[in-house]
Each structure stands twice: as C-alpha cells, then as structure tokens.
Amino acid sequence: MRDFALVRPASLADAAAAFAGGGEATYLAGGHTLIPAMKSRLRMPDAVIDLAGLGLSGISTDGKRLWIGAMTRHADVATGARAIPGLAALASGIGDAQVRNRGTLGGSVANNDPAADYPAACLALDAVIETDRGAHTADDFFQGMFSTALAEGEIITRIGFAIPARSAYAKFRHPASRYAVVGVYVADHGGHWRVAVTGAGPGVFRWAEAEAAIAAGGALPAMAADDLNSDIHAGPEYRAHLCGVMLKQALAGLA
C-alpha cells in the first residue's frame, strides 16, 4: 500500500476542510472496501481522512423512520435494527462475522458497489440519506456502478429508513465474496410496495413491474435479461431467473 497522510478530524467541518486540503483525498469509514482497494493500488490517495472520531454511529427511531448513523457497523445494525427485521437480517448476511464488526452502513452506501446489500434496502425502504450538506432521497442517490449523488467531499452522516408494515431481503450469495449475485428487497409500506434489486444490473434499481404486480395481487413478472450483468459467476439469463426466485423468497419471508 502506498503511504499517505492520515488525518483524524474531530468535526465534520474539519473533515471537509481536510478533504479540500489538496491532493487526492478519501474518507475512511470501516475500511473494508477502501483498504483492499489501496492494497491493490486501485486507490492511491495522498490523504486518508478517518471519520471514526465524528460520533456518527448509533440507531434511533422517530416512529416513522429508523435512523442509523453512517459509521454504525453491520454487526450493530444486525442486532439493533429491531424496528425493521428485514434490514437487521440483511445486515447479518453481509460478509462474515469479522467483516461485520468493521464495515459500516455509510461506507457501503457511499461506495455503491453494484452487488452490495444496503443500497437495495435504501431503495426499498424509501431512505433519506443525510449528509453534512443536506439530504438525498434514495431514488435520486444511486446513479449506477460506484456512482452516487454525493458531491466531491460530501459526507453521509445518517440514513433514515421508512419503517414498513413488513419487509424482507433475499439474496443469492456468492459463496466466496458473500456479495449478492442477485439480491431482492421487498417492502410493504401499507399497501404501497417497493421492490429493489441489487447484484443483477450495473447498479441497484427498482423493479416497477414487480411492485405493480404485488400491489394488484397479480402474477409475478419475469425479469428481462437485457442489460443485466454478465461475469464469470453468472450470465444475464441466470441473473434474470434469480431475480424471480429471490423475489418469491423475499415475499415468503416478509416480517
């Protein structure tokens, strides 16, 4: 790993100032994507700004939304997100036990890996992504592979998930990486349904046909293979098939 200057700000303002301090800068949350990327020299920042000292972890609810601090670890979401059992279950299936003890919600959402789990929960749970500069709706936030609405240097502070009547996440896990080959999050917001798909396409997306079919009580749709991902793990036809299987599994697991 190439060396860098490590900055440990005590406030959001100091963090943003450090980011703008010249050279290539990056924020460090749990580090479970960033550190591997730096090891392989996909990322070679001049400055790494550690967000650990900003007090951005914790879970609370205002009755309508479950608010989770950006630096909250997956393991703590798995045990603490009791208001949304589907979200807690999703967090308990990320990586492995040791990874869940370090990886963070905000880091995952900011990174927007096309096979990550949390982006599907954000979309299906109509999340509000609060930052040091304002707020984004999940529908506007995720903009395709590793791309988000975050401006340069913008810091996610917390994420508010709408508490649904019922929800569930089903994923076909890659057995080595544990990322989603395909994952589907289904949420029932009192008769209004949201369905989000991760892993299948170049970025997380809502499955409008499935939402309409569930609301109408009709037959579930098939996913079209067009534009879905193809790699050594699965081709687009297989991923399309998995979308339907994961949709059914999620619907069967609503809680």
Add this chain to the structure above:
Amino acid sequence: MQMKLSINGQAHDVDVPAASLLVEVLRDTLGLTGTHIGCDTSQCGACNVLVDGVAVKSCTMLAAQAEGAAITTVEGLGSPDALHPMQQAFRDAHGLQCGFCTPGMVMAGLEIVRKHGTSLTPELVAHELEGNLCRCTGYLNIVKAIVAGAAAMEAAHA
C-alpha cells in the same frame, strides 16, 4: 507516524508509516508472529485479533485505527504451560493439522463465545466460522474444538 498501541495489556510506542496494517505492525514491528497473514484479502481469518474484545481481520485494519483500543493476539491468551481453555480444546480435539489457520480459528472461537455464550451447537459454530478458512479442510475437528473450548471456558469460570 508515531502510534501508541495497547497489545495484550502492554503499551507500545511505534513509529511506522501511516499505511501500515495492524497485522504488519504486530508481526514485523513487534515480532508477534502468532497472528498470521493468509490471504491478505479479508477472506481467510488467519489474521483475526480481538479489538476491545471483538474479532476483526487485522489485515484489513490500519494500525492507526487501533490506537486507543485494547488489542488481544493469540500470544495474549495463554502460555505454553497454561493454555487458554480454547487453545487447550484445539489441542485435545486435534483441531489443527498444519496449524496455519489455528490462531485465527482460536480467535474466531472466542468471538463466537462472546456473541453466543458458552453453550454452542456444531451447526451454530460452523455457520459463524464462515469467515475462517482451513486449507487442510479439518473443519470437523475445529468445530468440535470450539464447542468443547466454549464449555471449558464455562467450567473455568464456574
């Protein structure tokens, strides 16, 4: 970069690059080679250590991120004459073949006890061990060792 680390109850002042991984400082700077580097890609768990009692992969954590925390490595668990009950259980159950993954497996066993207590089933242990790889594939005895080690920890505290 100057860092103050607390490892196995001992304070260490080290001067290492900011980019140093925790496992690199443990092994190369401090000579604590019980913590192993297997895959170096957060998969295998050979580098597991406890940070404030919680198991993490020390190949995916900067040493600087461990400042202010209490680090426990396998060297801090027991001594050759008085093994920790979890270590003794690995010995008794033949929970190792080549031994490379063993330090990480022992730490993973302690993590399972932290989360689930000392009364464990083989199914639960096998599930919770998914972040640890044994290339000898000696998983059956590793699972037995952790179940027995957890029970021995209970007995030691009784």
